[in-house]
Amino acid sequence: xxxxxxxxQVSKTYGxxxxxxxxxxxxxxxxxxxxxxxxxxxSGSGKSTFLSAAGALLTPTSGEIFIDGESLTNKxxxxxxxxxxxxxxxxxxxxxxxxxLKVEEQLLYVAKLAKLNAKxxxxxxxxxxxxxxxxxxxxxxxxxxxxxxxxxxxxxxxWMNKPAILFADEPTASLxxxxxxxxxxxxxxxxxxxxxxxxxxxxxxxMLEWCDRVLHLENGLLVEG
Ligand SMILES: Nc1ncnc2c1ncn2[C@@H]1O[C@H](COP(=O)(O)OP(=O)(O)OP(=O)(O)O)[C@@H](O)[C@H]1O
Ligand SMILES: [Mg+2]
Numbered sequence: 001x002x003x004x005x006x007x008x009q010v011s012k013t014y015g016x017x018x019x020x021x022x023x024x025x026x027x028x029x030x031x032x033x034x035x036x037x038x039x040x041x042x043s044g045s046g047k048s049t050f051l052s053a054a055g056a057l058l059t060p061t062s063g064e065i066f067i068d069g070e071s072l073t074n075k076x077x078x079x080x081x082x083x084x085x086x087x088x089x090x091x092x093x094x095x096x097x098x099x100x101l102k103v104e105e106q107l108l109y110v111a112k113l114a115k116l117n118a119k120x121x122x123x124x125x126x127x128x129x130x131x132x133x134x135x136x137x138x139x140x141x142x143x144x145x146x147x148x149x150x151x152x153x154x155x156x157x158x159w160m161n162k163p164a165i166l167f168a169d170e171p172t173a174s175l176x177x178x179x180x181x182x183x184x185x186x187x188x189x190x191x192x193x194x195x196x197x198x199x200x201x202x203x204x205x206x207m208l209e210w211c212d213r214v215l216h217l218e219n220g221l222l223v224e225g
Contacts, residue, residue: 002069004165004197005031005054010063011220012049023049024060025220031165036191036198038208041217047201048093048169050217054199055090055167056080068164085114089163091171095150097142103153104129104138107160114161121160128156131186133179147174155183159190166190166198172207184210 012024023046031037041047052058054065056072065072068087072080084090097106104125111121129135132152142150151174158166166187172180187198188210200211208214215222 003030003032003066004035004068005029005199006064006066007054008064008066010053010060010065012046012053012058012060023220024053026063027221029054029215029222031197031199033195033197034192035213036188036200036211037213037215038211039199039201039215039217039222040203041201045217046220047217050222051167051169051199051201055088056084057090085161087164089158089161089166091155091158091166091168093169093173095142095147095154097150097153097157099142102139102141103134103145106142106153106157110157110160116161125156125160128159132156132182148176148179151175152179152183155186159186162194164196166196168198168200170201170203172202172204177206180204180207 007027007029009026009028010024011022011026014021014023027050039047039050049058053060056067067083070083075083098109101109107125107128108121111125126135129138132155134149134152134156137145137149142153145153151171155171168187171183175183184207187200190196191198213224215224
């Protein structure tokens with residue numbers, strides 16, 4: 001079994017001088033193939049910081065991170081972008097859609113960047129948009145969508161490049177229970193059937209039933225339980 005994510009002694013501090021704030025403190029984590037991990041923690045405990053470091057969006061102050069066997073250390077900006085495109089799906093806490101692209105175009109754009117075959121990309125995007133119940137909105141711009149619809153587009157988009165590992169920052173926060181459940185089930189199914197891995201930050205205890213492990217972020221460390 002090969003680990004999809006390994007974090008070794010990862011630390012992150014913000015600020016400098018008298019105002020140094022230590023958010024992650026020598027954090028260790030291993031997420032294996034086929035595992036869906038949930039991370040809980042109070043607001044401000046560092047969940048988004050942890051997820052951004054794991055997802056190669058933020059360079060930690062110290063420590064080492066491996067994605068699908070590849071170390072992030074010593075990679076330049078271009079190499080990190082390429083690695084994210086090939087291996088990582090990221091669902092942000094806010095949807096972060098491109099304002100000038102319609103819903104379906106958002107997905108096809110990612111597919112193009114990840115160099116997926118155009119016909120396959122079109123099929124895959126239709127499948128995902130239907131599953132998330134936003135197919136009818138495919139020709140809308142983000143500003144024409146509700147908050148929950150935007151969130152579902154962001155979720156759909158994170159699936160497009162067939163990531164080895166998916167990071168989701170409160171993906172169900174702006175969704176009703178039924179739709180939230182569909183999103184989490186979709187993540188769980190993909191992880192199990194395709195041998196992927198996922199890490200999800202959530203406040204919603206009802207979503208934990210689909211996760212294999214529940215971790216709490218406390219004092220800059222992840223603890224089981
Ligand atoms: N770029 C930054 N510069 C300085 N401090 C930051 C920065 N980003 C986050 N912080 C601080 O680090 C701490 C952790 O922030 P983070 O966003 O990781 O928390 P969180 O657990 O995701 O919170 P929430 O549940 O509210 O989303 C907070 O105190 C925050 O103010
Ligand atoms: Mg956060």
